[in-house]
Amino acid sequence: MAFAAINSAGAPIAEIEEAFATEPSLKQRVYDAIGSTPYHEPLFKDLARYTSSLLARAATTTSLPFVPPPSNGPAAKKRKIENGQPQVTVQSSADLKYPNAPVQFYVQDVSFAIPQRKKLMLEITASGGLRARNQATKEIEFGVSMDRIRHALCLPVPEKTQKQFNFCIIPEYADGITPPPEGVNGSDCMVFTVADGPAKAAFTGLGQQIGHNEGETAEGLIRKLLNDTMPNTNVVRPDERQFVSAMPEAHRKGEKAYHVKAFRGSKEGYLFFLSTGILFAFKKPLLFFSFDTIESVSYTSVLQRTFNLNFLARPRNGSEEDQMEIEFQMIDQADFSGIDTYIKRHGLQDASLAEARRAKVYNVNSGKNQDGAAEAGGEEEESELQKAQRELEDEEDEDEEDYDPGTDGDSEGSGSDDDEDDSDDDDEDEEDAEEEEDAADQDGDGDEDLINQKLGNEV
Structure with missing residues (x-):
């Protein structure tokens, strides 16, 4: 009875703790049996040692990734096949090769969204690993070594009536931007949700419940443990x-x-x-x-x-x-x-x-002031203007608005008047004749001045 009192106080037995680390309910039954019949303690220790040896032997002889046993439920979606071999995206780490590594901390009934959408047991191992274990089959579904985690985020879940937090674990080459090098298996992100409240289902590796009595939230507890375990980053909020x-x-x-x-x-x-x-x-x-x-x-x-x-x-x-x-x-x-x-x-x-x-600038309104088009085709527009100017200089322009008297000589100006329309010349001649008759009585020199003055006005 004294031994039962000691076990009820929480005195652990190393062999039983190691063998039944992932089976808290079975481990508690063993402790209860030892408490009621203390003389069975050596028997349970031998059974625990034998169980540990079997688990270690199975871990060392297994060289292929874990393949879940067939079940009666719906078939799971298959991964894509490359080069005739299934593409393994589960993180390869020591914790996956040795699934019975000592557990430092675990939380039951954690809702995962990525890479699988189901409730699993979240575990943090003493050797520095983060993994998810199936609560029914006790098999490890996926995991990652802490030294491969590059970003860890704790974010409030939007648009939820009850406050929740999503932990986003992003390993190396899993950010969606940087692909893994050739020959290196990619890793999946992990996203799991915890409620804003006490960690009611959180336990140490020895099976002792933590978080609930102290009033610490599950979010704060997991964040603290991750910060203490991850060597390359901290949880960002x-x-x-x-x-x-x-x-x-x-x-x-x-x-x-x-x-x-x-x-x-x-x-x-x-x-x-x-x-x-x-x-x-x-x-x-x-x-x-x-x-x-x-x-x-x-x-x-x-x-x-x-x-x-x-x-x-x-x-x-x-x-x-x-x-x-x-x-x-x-x-x-x-x-x-x-x-x-x-x-x-x-x-x-x-x-x-x-x-x-x-x-994009199209050459539709090239005649207007478009800086981009003018700079791009400056040489072509200049040549066209020069060509047009040469054509205008070779041809006679009948429009007086295009005439520039400052560039032509006096002789050219007189020549242009001589080439005007004949009807205009006839009218001018009749007016000149009448003026000459009116000035017939005047001096001959005055007549000549009058004619020159009249012709100058016309010019």
Whole structure:
């Protein structure tokens, strides 16, 4: 009975803890049996050692990825096949090769959205691994080593009546921008949801429940454990100093929203503007634009109510040929100012007025003052003007508006009067004859002056 009291106080047995680390209910039954019949303790220890040896032997002899056993349920979707071999996208890590690595922390009934949509057990191992275990078959579905995680985000779930948080785990080559090198298996992102409340189903590797009694939320507990385990990054949360939407959360009045709704083609999602980059979530595939992959940002289709946001992204260590342009549409104009401030704060190049985005200039109104067309074809227009000027100089222009007396001599001016219409000359001759008759009585020299004066006036 004294031994039962010790076990009820929580004194662990190493052999049983190691053998039944992933079976808390079975482990508790073993402890209860030892408490009621203490003389069976050596037997349970031997059984625990034998179980551990079987598990270790199965882990070391297994060289192929885990294939779930057939079930009576609907068939799962198959992965694409390349070169006749199934494409394995599950992260290869020591924790997957040795599925019975010691568990440091686990949470039951966690809702996963990516890469699978189901409830699984979330585990953090002592060797630095994050994995999801099937609660029914006890098999590991997927996982990733902590040293391969490049970005970890904790974001409030939009448009939910009850406040929830989505953890987005983005391993290397899983941001949707930088593809894995040739010969390297790609990795899937992990997205799982936790409620805003105490961690009621969180346990240590020894089976002790944590979080519930202390009042610590599941979100805060998981974030703390990830920060303590990930060597290359920390969990990033939205910051009001970075970006906050002009429109508050519609489903939770009085709460600020840190997202904007956008469309990528026909797919609806949310854009989050964070301190380390811009995320488009929460549907597969996720896109995370870290600052070192963004070449430029531009605004297009700016209307009265909405606008589009374009990203020109380039993979890490990629060339200009690898650049890709991704457009997000139908963003509310109310968030334009906040997004523009965020882009300027982080020094992202605004390519809205780039040459490639200017409207094309067609040579339809080339006669008008179009700077772009005039500069492009300046030499051709100049030659045409010179040709027209030469033609005008060779031909006689009957329109007096085109006549420039400053460029012609006096003799040329007289010659032009001689070539005028004959009817005009006849009328002038009759008037001159009448004037000569009226001045017949005057002196001959005066007559000559009068005629010269008259002719000069006509000229």
